Amino acid sequence: MLCQKCHERQATVHLKKIISGEETEYHLCEQCATEQGDFIAQAMQAFDFNHLLSGLLNMEAAPGYPAQAPAALRCDVCGMTYQQFTQVGRFGCPHCYESFASRLDPLLRRIQSSTSHTGKVPRRAGEQVKRRRHLEQLRKQLNHAVATEQYEEAARLRDEIRQLEQMSEN
Amino acid sequence: MSLSDFLQQAISRWMKDGGPQDDIILSSRIRIARNLQDLPFPILQTDVHADQVIQEVQKALASSAVAKLGEFEFARCRDMSQLDRYVLVEKHLISKDLAEQVRHGALALRKDEVMSIMVNEEDHLRIQVIMPGLRLNEAWQLANAMDDALEQQMPYAFDDNLGYLTACPTNVGTGIRASVMMHLPGLVISGHINRMLSAVSQVGLTVRGLHGEGSEAAGNIFQVSNQVTLGESEEEIINNLTSVVHQLIDHERSARRLLLQQNRELLEDRVCRSFGLLAYARQMDSKETLQRLSDVRLGIDLGIIKGVSAGILQELMVMTQPAFLQKYYGQELSPGERDLRRAALVRERLRLDTEVR
Ligand SMILES: [Zn+2]
Numbered sequence: 001m002l003c004q005k006c007h008e009r010q011a012t013v014h015l016k017k018i019i020s021g022e023e024t025e026y027h028l029c030e031q032c033a034t035e036q037g038d039f040i041a042q043a044m045q046a047f048d049f050n051h052l053l054s055g056l057l058n059m060e061a062a063p064g065y066p067a068q069a070p071a072a073l074r075c076d077v078c079g080m081t082y083q084q085f086t087q088v089g090r091f092g093c094p095h096c097y098e099s100f101a102s103r104l105d106p107l108l109r110r111i112q113s114s115t116s117h118t119g120k121v122p123r124r125a126g127e128q129v130k131r132r133r134h135l136e137q138l139r140k141q142l143n144h145a146v147a148t149e150q151y152e153e154a155a156r157l158r159d160e161i162r163q164l165e166q167m168s169e170n
Numbered sequence: 171m172s173l174s175d176f177l178q179q180a181i182s183r184w185m186k187d188g189g190p191q192d193d194i195i196l197s198s199r200i201r202i203a204r205n206l207q208d209l210p211f212p213i214l215q216t217d218v219h220a221d222q223v224i225q226e227v228q229k230a231l232a233s234s235a236v237a238k239l240g241e242f243e244f245a246r247c248r249d250m251s252q253l254d255r256y257v258l259v260e261k262h263l264i265s266k267d268l269a270e271q272v273r274h275g276a277l278a279l280r281k282d283e284v285m286s287i288m289v290n291e292e293d294h295l296r297i298q299v300i301m302p303g304l305r306l307n308e309a310w311q312l313a314n315a316m317d318d319a320l321e322q323q324m325p326y327a328f329d330d331n332l333g334y335l336t337a338c339p340t341n342v343g344t345g346i347r348a349s350v351m352m353h354l355p356g357l358v359i360s361g362h363i364n365r366m367l368s369a370v371s372q373v374g375l376t377v378r379g380l381h382g383e384g385s386e387a388a389g390n391i392f393q394v395s396n397q398v399t400l401g402e403s404e405e406e407i408i409n410n411l412t413s414v415v416h417q418l419i420d421h422e423r424s425a426r427r428l429l430l431q432q433n434r435e436l437l438e439d440r441v442c443r444s445f446g447l448l449a450y451a452r453q454m455d456s457k458e459t460l461q462r463l464s465d466v467r468l469g470i471d472l473g474i475i476k477g478v479s480a481g482i483l484q485e486l487m488v489m490t491q492p493a494f495l496q497k498y499y500g501q502e503l504s505p506g507e508r509d510l511r512r513a514a515l516v517r518e519r520l521r522l523d524t525e526v527r
């Protein structure tokens with residue numbers, strides 16, 4: 001039998017791959033198999049990874065985990081469903097992390113060393129994060145001031161919040 | 171064009187310049203994944219989204235902050251020939267995934283080919299720095315500076331708690347993949363490699379053969395990289411990798427020393443035999459070529475072979491691959507023809523060095 005790829009040398013490497021029940025056979029010469037090796041290894045890795053990922057995600061059924069994800073769980077920004085995510089192993093958009101937040105913890109615990117970031121923080125987003133945290137703080141103080149009838153303090157806080165909000169709009 | 175002229179143009183800095191520990195470490199690479207806010211990841215991208223990302227990147231490239239980091243050429247994948255894209259893959263400057271993203275993919279490449287930015291691969295941006303020898307810190311500093319410069323121009327998708335958001339959950343957090351390409355013939359010949367590799371994989375690192383796995387890795391070249399991206403800082407990731415790499419270097423050195431002491435004749439025969447084959451063979455497949463090159467490089471490092479440049483391994487490892495061969499000879503080549511041309515190119519390259527002598 002001749003090699004399927006170069007049609008020149010004898011095929012000495014015979015591979016059979018079964019992915020999702022679909023069978024594919026390869027008959028290659030040694031040279032083409034080496035050259036193709038990377039590709040096959042990569043395809044196998046991708047397959048293994050997705051398989052692994054869906055395996056991990058299905059672990060959720062174990063006791064202690066929250067109930068099975070509803071079939072309708074879907075990212076309201078990009079439209080990707082949680083079901084699709086478990087199949088492709090890739091998110092559709094940055095917002096997916098928030099949309100699927102309730103399911104991510106067990107996954108991240110297994111593939112990463114922890115579930116919170118301790119590395120670099122981008123300068124610009126970092127400022128936004130700081131401003132957002134500051135605003136939340138001020139709003140809490142404002143509620144407290146109103147509840148305890150400290151109206152002068154409440155007015156001052158209200159102005160400060162307004163100023164910050166305007167800044168973040170610009 | 172003569173081979174030496176072609177080499178001048180075709181070879182990236184990581185293939186010719188030396189660096190710390192470059193008798194064992196061929197290259198150090200840092201790659202960081204970033205995404206823009208409020209846009210779907212490339213997997214769900216429409217043409218409009220892809221164009222939007224590309225425009226943002228082009229705008230950022232024109233900024234003064236980026237200009238300080240060097241001169242870049244920008245091209246969309248669809249405007250490059252398939253052959254040229256695969257030449258870039260073989261030079262380790264872009265990934266296979268990007269080469270296949272013909273419609274949406276794009277690339278910014280610094281003139282000296284030390285830094286590249288892949289656009290619309292799995293993530294919107296992948297900043298990559300590749301340097302010769304063990305220089306992970308230096309590579310990270312440069313990638314980090316580019317990251318800062320780009321971020322001034324376009325807001326990234328970043329979460330307070332999860333860090334940089336990426337298309338795949340295995341990259342979330344720092345988005346960093348640090349890796350080192352190592353030539354480990356001593357450990358392979360002495361039979362210790364599999365034990366070493368399994369030890370390495372137990373400390374949060376991944377090892378894979380560049381061409382094939384374990385003791386079967388052609389050319390005895392291995393890539394070691396971090397596995398985890400969330401929960402450790404960039405510096406911790408790089409320091410952890412560096413310390414394991416230093417241990418591997420020590421083991422490789424002592425394996426080489428032992429081989430010289432105990433099996434000198436066998437080793438010399440193996441090395442010189444491979445040199446003879448490379449210098450005179452009329453056809454050779456890529457697997458054998460890598461194996462022979464590895465032997466010759468070991469011979470150079472141990473002083474058995476003199477007058478041949480050490481960079482020959484990196485150079486020919488890249489240049490004898492299918493796309494590069496076809497680029498050099500300027501024509502499409504069947505696998506059988508490639509085996510002939512590969513041997514011819516290797517002979518020609520070896521003669522360049524020996525003429526000097
Ligand atoms: Zn073939």
Ligand SMILES: [Zn+2]
Nearest residue numbers: 075078093096
């Ligand atoms: Zn989404």
